[in-house]
Amino acid sequence: MDKFTKLTGIAAPMPLVNIDTDMIIPKQFLKTIARTGLGKNLFDEMRYTQDGAEIPGFVLNQPAYRKAEILVAGDNFGCGSSREHAPWALLDFGIRAVISTSYADIFYNNCFKNGILPIVLPADQVAILMDDAKKGANARVTIDLESQTVTTSDGQSFPFEVDSHRKHCLLNGLDDIGLTLEKASAIDSFEKKAATLRPWV
Amino acid sequence: MPAPRTLYDKIWDDHVADQAADGTCLLYIDRHLVHEVTSPQAFEGLRMTGRKVRAPEKTIAVPDHNVPTTLDRANAATMTEDSRIQVEALDKNARDFGVNYYPVSDVRQGIVHIVGPEQGWTLPGMTVVCGDSHTATHGAFGALAHGIGTSEVEHVLATQTLIQKKSKNMKVEITGSLRPGVTAKDITLSVIGATGTAGGTGYVIEYCGQAIRELSMEGRMTVCNMAIEGGARAGIIAPDEKTFAYCLGRPHAPKGAQWEAAVAYWKTLYTDEGAHFDKVLTLKAEDIAPVVTWGTSPEDVLPITGVVPSPSQFEPGKAEAVQRSLDYMGLTPGQKLTDIAIDTVFIGSCTNGRIEDLRAAAAVLKGKKIKAGMRAMVVPGSGLVRAQAEEEGLAQIFLDAGFEWRLAGCSMCLAMNPDQLSPGERCAATSNRNFEGRQGRGGRTHLLSPAMAAAAAITGHLTDIRQMMPEHA
Numbered sequence: 001m002d003k004f005t006k007l008t009g010i011a012a013p014m015p016l017v018n019i020d021t022d023m024i025i026p027k028q029f030l031k032t033i034a035r036t037g038l039g040k041n042l043f044d045e046m047r048y049t050q051d052g053a054e055i056p057g058f059v060l061n062q063p064a065y066r067k068a069e070i071l072v073a074g075d076n077f078g079c080g081s082s083r084e085h086a087p088w089a090l091l092d093f094g095i096r097a098v099i100s101t102s103y104a105d106i107f108y109n110n111c112f113k114n115g116i117l118p119i120v121l122p123a124d125q126v127a128i129l130m131d132d133a134k135k136g137a138n139a140r141v142t143i144d145l146e147s148q149t150v151t152t153s154d155g156q157s158f159p160f161e162v163d164s165h166r167k168h169c170l171l172n173g174l175d176d177i178g179l180t181l182e183k184a185s186a187i188d189s190f191e192k193k194a195a196t197l198r199p200w201v
Numbered sequence: 202m203p204a205p206r207t208l209y210d211k212i213w214d215d216h217v218a219d220q221a222a223d224g225t226c227l228l229y230i231d232r233h234l235v236h237e238v239t240s241p242q243a244f245e246g247l248r249m250t251g252r253k254v255r256a257p258e259k260t261i262a263v264p265d266h267n268v269p270t271t272l273d274r275a276n277a278a279t280m281t282e283d284s285r286i287q288v289e290a291l292d293k294n295a296r297d298f299g300v301n302y303y304p305v306s307d308v309r310q311g312i313v314h315i316v317g318p319e320q321g322w323t324l325p326g327m328t329v330v331c332g333d334s335h336t337a338t339h340g341a342f343g344a345l346a347h348g349i350g351t352s353e354v355e356h357v358l359a360t361q362t363l364i365q366k367k368s369k370n371m372k373v374e375i376t377g378s379l380r381p382g383v384t385a386k387d388i389t390l391s392v393i394g395a396t397g398t399a400g401g402t403g404y405v406i407e408y409c410g411q412a413i414r415e416l417s418m419e420g421r422m423t424v425c426n427m428a429i430e431g432g433a434r435a436g437i438i439a440p441d442e443k444t445f446a447y448c449l450g451r452p453h454a455p456k457g458a459q460w461e462a463a464v465a466y467w468k469t470l471y472t473d474e475g476a477h478f479d480k481v482l483t484l485k486a487e488d489i490a491p492v493v494t495w496g497t498s499p500e501d502v503l504p505i506t507g508v509v510p511s512p513s514q515f516e517p518g519k520a521e522a523v524q525r526s527l528d529y530m531g532l533t534p535g536q537k538l539t540d541i542a543i544d545t546v547f548i549g550s551c552t553n554g555r556i557e558d559l560r561a562a563a564a565v566l567k568g569k570k571i572k573a574g575m576r577a578m579v580v581p582g583s584g585l586v587r588a589q590a591e592e593e594g595l596a597q598i599f600l601d602a603g604f605e606w607r608l609a610g611c612s613m614c615l616a617m618n619p620d621q622l623s624p625g626e627r628c629a630a631t632s633n634r635n636f637e638g639r640q641g642r643g644g645r646t647h648l649l650s651p652a653m654a655a656a657a658a659i660t661g662h663l664t665d666i667r668q669m670m671p672e673h674a
């Protein structure tokens with residue numbers, strides 16, 4: 001997993017609420033057995049016509065946002081299925097952070113496992129960032145994970161919350177499984193205890 | 202005296218294997234269900250790091266999302282190349298890592314959330330996870346069950362634990378009894394209509410109240426199945442005699458003295474008097490009508506007697522989404538829901554693909570024909586549900602009415618297999634998601650109960666099931 005420390009990049013505005021994982025990556029692209037290569041199909045049905053031509057009005061097709069690294073999105077981003085293909089597709093396109101008022105639970109978790117930072121801010125601050133994002137490619141937003149701040153192109157700074165364990169893993173690009181395996185003895189003793197308390201499991 | 206705890210608190214406490222200073226826990230996982238779409242990258246990760254599956258005996262795999270449900274599916278050519286690769290990858294991974302496996306050719310194969318309970322893998326008080334959001338279904342047994350992403354699938358395979366922070370407690374109480382024609386599906390859709398798709402975010406919902414107690418296990422599974430559509434991490438229902446009766450004698454349920462010990466433990470699994478809930482929603486069962494969805498979010502729910510709403514009735518933000526929904530769905534504000542003509546009916550999925558669902562639909566269809574030109578299919582949730590429906594004569598009722606009678610799988614719930622809607626086609630579906638393109642690009646989905654789906658198949662438009670019940674006929 002790539003580290004996430006500080007990012008200054010183009011933010012694409014997607015004010016729609018309830019953007020679900022079927023919109024982020026439609027199911028016909030879930031038939032892969034790899035993690036990479038999904039970026040070209042990110043938001044496929046909003047981004048391309050049925051015969052594969054780009055829909056010019058869609059934000060990521062506009063010249064200003066083709067290299068976006070941040071999404072500013074409406075409420076409840078990433079709702080729907082548990083597919084990790086959604087963050088894989090975002091990452092493969094180049095998105096490293098999302099800013100919204102709220103996320104669906106599983107999607108939120110999945111982001112951290114893939115080096116994407118999902119930031120929660122209050123509605124009024126998301127609105128300011130949404131307006132900033134609408135200014136196009138010259139308006140670069142800065143996200144500093146160490147200091148937990150988002151800064152607009154004109155220098156307004158907003159603090160955000162992030163779980164300390166997740167922050168640590170993201171800053172250092174750490175793999176959860178490796179960390180958990182260091183606690184194997186705790187798991188062993190739990191299993192022994194459970195085998196006497198609930199032997200039918 | 203210890204502080205009163207909720208059902209969720211109790212199961213949580215019994216599964217914490219380790220707790221870090223910041224409250225992050227390692228939660229031990231009793232059952233890990235696996236399907237072909239969200240697992241290949243996880244098994245690949247194990248291979249790349251030389252890791253093994255820690256508890257293969259607690260891991261259960263079944264292909265369901267991609268598999269064709271036509272009768273000729275034993276012929277590999279019925280699968281597209283990429284689907285076949287995914288199913289073959291699961292075959293190989295299940296063999297290589299030695300986990301429990303129900304291949305396509307096994308009569309016990311079916312949708313993972315139907316197979317788990319059916320085989321007795323899912324039991325009260327367990328922690329159950331699967332790389333699939335509808336894992337919430339298993340909460341009907343008083344198990345803590347939720348969906349996880351593929352990285353977490355790999356984590357559970359390797360460690361049999363999950364890194365978790367505890368969610369908050371939410372209580373959804375349904376008081377009183379349901380009126381005739383109203384089902385578990387109407388309860389769960391009405392709850393989402395009331396809370397919105399993000400209303401449960403950050404919570405584990407415990408469903409309780411007389412109407413929930415009165416539901417069968419099948420109905421309770423339908424209710425918990427859609428907890429995720431309300432944004433909740435999990436839905437859960439305290440186990441009772443009905444739960445124990447359902448589990449008794451299942452292949453992987455405990456037997457003899459172990460059964461007695463298990464039931465004694467299961468009887469402690471309820472929310473203590475005075476336990477704290479962070480959020481409470483109460484609905485009166487009598488107020489719940491048969492409902493349908495009109496939009497492209499499961500929160501877009503209305504009683505079947507309603508009319509298509511106008512974007513102006515909603516807050517800014519949601520209003521745009523409603524306008525987009527109406528354009529996509531091809532509906533006009535003010536249109537009566539019962540005037541919406543449909544051309545496809547899908548009965549199945551992990552929400553409503555169990556035997557009781559098929560019985561409810563068959564009761565409406567008995568001796569009737571579906572509307573000319575209607576495409577209608579029943580996809581049983583498992584091979585065993587299919588076999589039982591054949592034994593009970595339900596299959597013949599569906600066939601006589603003009604339905605296709607399919608083999609088990611997810612099918613048109615998410616249209617990863619060849620069962621798909623074409624652009625503009627409109628489907629009455631018993632599944633759980635009405636997102637844009639969910640059942641095929643440009644396809645339009647109305648979610649409803651199995652009885653309502655059967656009624657729509659007969660009339661050719663969304664129909665109030667109460668109008669078709671004996672006292673009206």
Ligand code: SF4
Nearest residue numbers: 335550551611614615
């Ligand atoms: S039936 Fe539908 S919702 Fe259920 S597991 Fe299959 S695809 Fe998912």
